[in-house]
Amino acid sequence: MLRYVLRRLRHTVFVLVAISAISFFFIHLSGDPVMLMLPADASDAEIEATRRQLGFDQPLWVQYGRFVAGALSGDLGQSLYYHVPVLDLVLERLPASLELTVAALAFALVVSVPMGILAAVKRGSMVDFLGMLAALFGVSMPHFWLGIMLILLFSVTLGWLPTSGRGGIEHLVMPALALGMSLLAMFARLTRSVMLEVLNLDYVRTARAKGLPEIVVIGKHALRNALIPLVTIIGLEFGFLLGGTVVIETVFAWPGLGRLVVQAIFNRDYPLVQAVVLVLAGIFVAVNLVVDLLYGLLDPQIRYRDGKETA
Amino acid sequence: MNASVSTLLATAVVAAVAAGAAPVLARDAGTLIVAQEAEPVGLDLMRSSIQTTMNVAYNIHDTLFQPNEDASIAPRLAEKWEKVDDLTWKITLRAGATFHDGTPVNAQAVKFSFERIADEKLQSPHRAKVSAFTDLKVLDDRSFTIATKQPYAPGLYMLAYYLPIVPPGAVTAAGDDGYNAKPVGSGPYKVVRWTRGEEVVLEAHDAYWGPKPAYKKLVFRAIPDESARIAALLTGEVDVISGVAMHQRKRIADGGKAYLTDQLGNMPYLGLNTYKPPFDKVAVRQAVNHAINRELINKALFGGKAILTAGAFSPRTFGHDPALKPYAYDPAKAKALLSEAGYPNGFEIRLSYPTYIPQIQEQTEAIAADLAKVGIKATLEPLERAVMWEKYKGGQHQMFIYWWDDAPEPDRYIYPLLNSKSRDYYYKNEKLDALLDKARTVLDRGEREKVYQEADRLIQADAPWAFLYVVPEVFGVAKAVDYQGRRDGFLDMRTAKPKG
Numbered sequence: 001m002l003r004y005v006l007r008r009l010r011h012t013v014f015v016l017v018a019i020s021a022i023s024f025f026f027i028h029l030s031g032d033p034v035m036l037m038l039p040a041d042a043s044d045a046e047i048e049a050t051r052r053q054l055g056f057d058q059p060l061w062v063q064y065g066r067f068v069a070g071a072l073s074g075d076l077g078q079s080l081y082y083h084v085p086v087l088d089l090v091l092e093r094l095p096a097s098l099e100l101t102v103a104a105l106a107f108a109l110v111v112s113v114p115m116g117i118l119a120a121v122k123r124g125s126m127v128d129f130l131g132m133l134a135a136l137f138g139v140s141m142p143h144f145w146l147g148i149m150l151i152l153l154f155s156v157t158l159g160w161l162p163t164s165g166r167g168g169i170e171h172l173v174m175p176a177l178a179l180g181m182s183l184l185a186m187f188a189r190l191t192r193s194v195m196l197e198v199l200n201l202d203y204v205r206t207a208r209a210k211g212l213p214e215i216v217v218i219g220k221h222a223l224r225n226a227l228i229p230l231v232t233i234i235g236l237e238f239g240f241l242l243g244g245t246v247v248i249e250t251v252f253a254w255p256g257l258g259r260l261v262v263q264a265i266f267n268r269d270y271p272l273v274q275a276v277v278l279v280l281a282g283i284f285v286a287v288n289l290v291v292d293l294l295y296g297l298l299d300p301q302i303r304y305r306d307g308k309e310t311a
Numbered sequence: 312m313n314a315s316v317s318t319l320l321a322t323a324v325v326a327a328v329a330a331g332a333a334p335v336l337a338r339d340a341g342t343l344i345v346a347q348e349a350e351p352v353g354l355d356l357m358r359s360s361i362q363t364t365m366n367v368a369y370n371i372h373d374t375l376f377q378p379n380e381d382a383s384i385a386p387r388l389a390e391k392w393e394k395v396d397d398l399t400w401k402i403t404l405r406a407g408a409t410f411h412d413g414t415p416v417n418a419q420a421v422k423f424s425f426e427r428i429a430d431e432k433l434q435s436p437h438r439a440k441v442s443a444f445t446d447l448k449v450l451d452d453r454s455f456t457i458a459t460k461q462p463y464a465p466g467l468y469m470l471a472y473y474l475p476i477v478p479p480g481a482v483t484a485a486g487d488d489g490y491n492a493k494p495v496g497s498g499p500y501k502v503v504r505w506t507r508g509e510e511v512v513l514e515a516h517d518a519y520w521g522p523k524p525a526y527k528k529l530v531f532r533a534i535p536d537e538s539a540r541i542a543a544l545l546t547g548e549v550d551v552i553s554g555v556a557m558h559q560r561k562r563i564a565d566g567g568k569a570y571l572t573d574q575l576g577n578m579p580y581l582g583l584n585t586y587k588p589p590f591d592k593v594a595v596r597q598a599v600n601h602a603i604n605r606e607l608i609n610k611a612l613f614g615g616k617a618i619l620t621a622g623a624f625s626p627r628t629f630g631h632d633p634a635l636k637p638y639a640y641d642p643a644k645a646k647a648l649l650s651e652a653g654y655p656n657g658f659e660i661r662l663s664y665p666t667y668i669p670q671i672q673e674q675t676e677a678i679a680a681d682l683a684k685v686g687i688k689a690t691l692e693p694l695e696r697a698v699m700w701e702k703y704k705g706g707q708h709q710m711f712i713y714w715w716d717d718a719p720e721p722d723r724y725i726y727p728l729l730n731s732k733s734r735d736y737y738y739k740n741e742k743l744d745a746l747l748d749k750a751r752t753v754l755d756r757g758e759r760e761k762v763y764q765e766a767d768r769l770i771q772a773d774a775p776w777a778f779l780y781v782v783p784e785v786f787g788v789a790k791a792v793d794y795q796g797r798r799d800g801f802l803d804m805r806t807a808k809p810k811g
Contacts, residue, residue: 046431083358252536253535
């Protein structure tokens with residue numbers, strides 16, 4: 001097991017280096033940040049001077065080298081736009097993004113897993129049909145529209161919740177709900193289809209034949225196997241949620257990374273974009289490592305010996 | 312079974328939150344909360360020219376003079392000023408003004424501020440606006456002289472807007488970036504804290520020399536989504552919001568909880584590339600001016616509140632020629648002009664515009680439709696801010712929309728936009744350059760007005776742009792607050808007070 005983890009960590013380093021290189025080169029393709037940074041009437045001489053000062057006149061691979069050298073000592077550079085270290089900016093916004101991501105996932109799971117199980121167990125019934133229909137609605141609604149509707153209902157009309165911003169749990173409810181809706185649909189359908197598959201397998205029939213109560217059969221034996229694909233999807237979605245929630249963040253004025261990085265791209269704030277990409281990639285890779293390790297726990301058939309998965 | 316349990320749980324959570332939420336939404340009456348479209352980039356007024364940033368910074372920093380809406384100035388940190396000669400002013404600061412850290416606002420601080428804004432390393436976007444001043448001499452603690460190389464009529468007005476007076480000690484101690492995050496100014500409000508991404512909290516400066524603001528605490532928040540911003544105003548979470556689009560105004564006006572205050576304005580204009588065909592011919596440029604039905608756009612998009620402009624000068628700017636009439640909407644004349652110029656069948660052209668200007672999509676579509684009626688087939692090219700700017704500076708646009716605010720002082724926009732020494736990417740007119748250069752140096756107001764009026768006529772006739780209109784900027788204000796908004800649109804909240 002340990003060797004497996006170490007091998008994966010080595011891969012992680014590899015992945016992060018590759019991501020940093022690719023994102024670096026792509027970002028620089030998007031254009032010149034210096035013109036945006038300087039006032040409208042800056043002379044060509046000033047623009048050149050600033051370019052030189054920031055090192056943008058060097059060949060790209062030299063600039064990349066300098067970036068890597070800085071990154072290895074923990075210095076990811078200074079934001080061209082905000083004039084503060086980019087790592088500080090990212091770390092400032094990261095907790096908000098994590099909070100929203102975890103809340104959305106939690107909401108989605110708490111509602112969708114029972115819904116999917118129920119739909120599978122009562123397959124073909126009204127419950128199944130209605131459940132999957134609700135899931136379809138959830139995934140079809142654009143979540144910014146849903147967000148605005150929630151604000152109109154719960155804030156403006158009922159006055160129960162604040163309209164936007166980050167604060168206590170009352171600020172988290174609506175954004176998490178809006179974000180979680182589409183996940184809910186995906187998780188519910190996935191749970192349902194995996195459960196359907198699993199409920200017909202031999203070992204479930206055996207468990208039933210042994211006289212175990214149905215709830216134990218479903219909850220303990222069947223569900224555990226349904227969790228494997230579910231956990232995989234969660235691992236993938238976690239990364240998307242962390243960085244891709246710019247629309248929800250805009251609607252709810254949530255101070256997360258999504259909005260930060262999109263603004264940084266518009267401002268051609270290279271160091272900031274690079275920092276966000278790296279941090280998100282790092283988290284993504286870490287989460288998926290955890291997911292892979294969880295497989296071992298969830299399915300005794302999957303074990304890691306001598307650095308290899310064995311069945 | 313499981314589904315209903317989770318539904319029950321969810322309902323319980325919402326109920327609990329609702330029960331606990333009520334006191335959270337209540338606020339204390341001494342705090343004014345303002346919501347803008349974006350949060351500030353920094354708080355150092357010298358380092359940013361972005362409106363949402365300057366809005367916050369103008370509450371923290373004071374300048375020497377207060378700019379009035381008719382392009383004149385009133386005392387602020389400066390108490391009196393006198394002309395020594397055509398090039399030099401002697402300015403006396405008021406006694407007793409202090410920075411937020413208690414240090415005095417004295418002539419040495421003014422000199423420090425002046426040198427700081429001129430320092431190339433700081434890259435202040437306002438440097439050019441005060442660069443006419445080259446020499447500042449401290450006479451004593453409270454007075455100094457400031458001189459230009461040539462007579463410069465708008466000089467003191469520019470200082471009123473663009474030179475904040477900053478404390479040498481605090482700036483040097485914090486460093487430029489540290490100061491940008493937590494500035495010490497001399498304005499009516501001081502910075503308590505800035506939680507980036509959430510809010511800037513300001514508190515009234517107890518030792519402020521001037522009238523104390525009515526609100527002890529001033530908070531700026533950023534709510535980028537317009538509907539959410541309006542919702543926040545309607546629920547009472549915020550008191551003032553900016554950026555209210557036309558179609559949302561009725562909601563606020565009818566809601567009973569807030570009112571609208573609109574101030575003109577912003578001036579969008581349609582720039583033409585006069586260096587290349589077809590816009591190298593003045594007849595073609597005039598044809599474009601006749602082809603656009605601005606009255607209709609005004610009614611449809613701006614509720615009839617916009618003012619059509621005759622030329623580049625807004626009718627609210629000093630120096631405009633009141634005798635000039637806007638180009639009439641006359642598609643027949645436009646077609647005739649085009650034929651004369653050799654384009655009887657019109658031509659194809661690209662119309663580029665930056666996507667961040669409010670209601671820009673509707674405006675460009677309306678304009679393109681109007682142009683099509685006279686044979687000009689315009690392909691719309693929406694561009695994001697950075698790309699639009701790069702192409703603009705590279706002279707790559709054929710036809711483009713940009714905007715400016717219609718300042719009372721013409722030198723603030725006519726010169727930067729149309730004098731080829733400032734921007735020559737699309738238009739160069741030496742006669743106009745000479746007029747604008749001259750107008751800067753004429754100190755007599757009446758004489759100066761005549762020069763500008765000549766410039767106004769020249770620009771209208773030569774039509775480097777298709778002139779559009781001045782549109783109102785609208786703020787939503789809670790019923791309990793009395794705030795009228797400023798003509799220049801800056802959210803300087805020192806004049807806001809509780810109503811009744």
